[in-house]
Amino acid sequence: MKLKYVCLSFFKEQKISFFYNKKEERIYFPCPICDETVFLEIESANWFCQACDEGGTLKVLINFSNTGSLSTKKVYNPTKEKRDIRILYKNLLSSTQDEKLKSRFEYFMNKVENLIEYFDSEDKMTS
Ligand SMILES: [Zn+2]
Structure with a gap:
C-alpha cells in the first residue's frame, strides 16, 4: 500500500x-x-x-x-469528465427560460446519470 x-x-x-x-x-x-x-x-x-x-x-x-523530459500531454480522466458533464448540464439548464427545453435537458441528463451509475456499480461489482 x-x-x-x-x-x-x-x-x-x-x-x-x-x-x-x-x-x-x-x-x-x-x-x-x-x-x-x-x-x-x-x-x-x-x-x-x-x-x-x-x-x-x-x-x-x-x-x-x-532531465525535464516528462510529457505534458493530458490523459483522459473519467472522474474529471463526469464533473465537467455536470457543470455543462447546469450551464445548459440556466441558459434557457424555455420550460419545455429545460425538461428535455433534465430527461437527457437523467439518462446520462443512470448510465454513469450503471458503470460505477459495475466497477464495484467486479472489484
Ligand atoms: Zn511511448
Missing part, C-alpha cells in the same frame, strides 16, 4: 496529467517518449509503452523528470 502513495505523490508533485484507476490499481499517464497513454502497475511500480517500447520502474520516470 505504501508504494501506492509514493507513486501517486510522484505524479502529483511532477504535475503530470494522470488518472488513478482504483479497480485496476493502475495509474494512467502519458509516455515520456511518445505521449501515448500508458499505465503504471501500483503493485510493481512498473510501466511499459506498447507504442515505443519504453518502460521500466518508477525510477525510470524519476530519471525522466530529472
Whole structure:
C-alpha cells in the first residue's frame, strides 16, 4: 500500500496529467517518449509503452523528470469528465427560460446519470 502513495505523490508533485484507476490499481499517464497513454502497475511500480517500447520502474520516470523530459500531454480522466458533464448540464439548464427545453435537458441528463451509475456499480461489482 505504501508504494501506492509514493507513486501517486510522484505524479502529483511532477504535475503530470494522470488518472488513478482504483479497480485496476493502475495509474494512467502519458509516455515520456511518445505521449501515448500508458499505465503504471501500483503493485510493481512498473510501466511499459506498447507504442515505443519504453518502460521500466518508477525510477525510470524519476530519471525522466530529472532531465525535464516528462510529457505534458493530458490523459483522459473519467472522474474529471463526469464533473465537467455536470457543470455543462447546469450551464445548459440556466441558459434557457424555455420550460419545455429545460425538461428535455433534465430527461437527457437523467439518462446520462443512470448510465454513469450503471458503470460505477459495475466497477464495484467486479472489484
Ligand atoms: Zn511511448
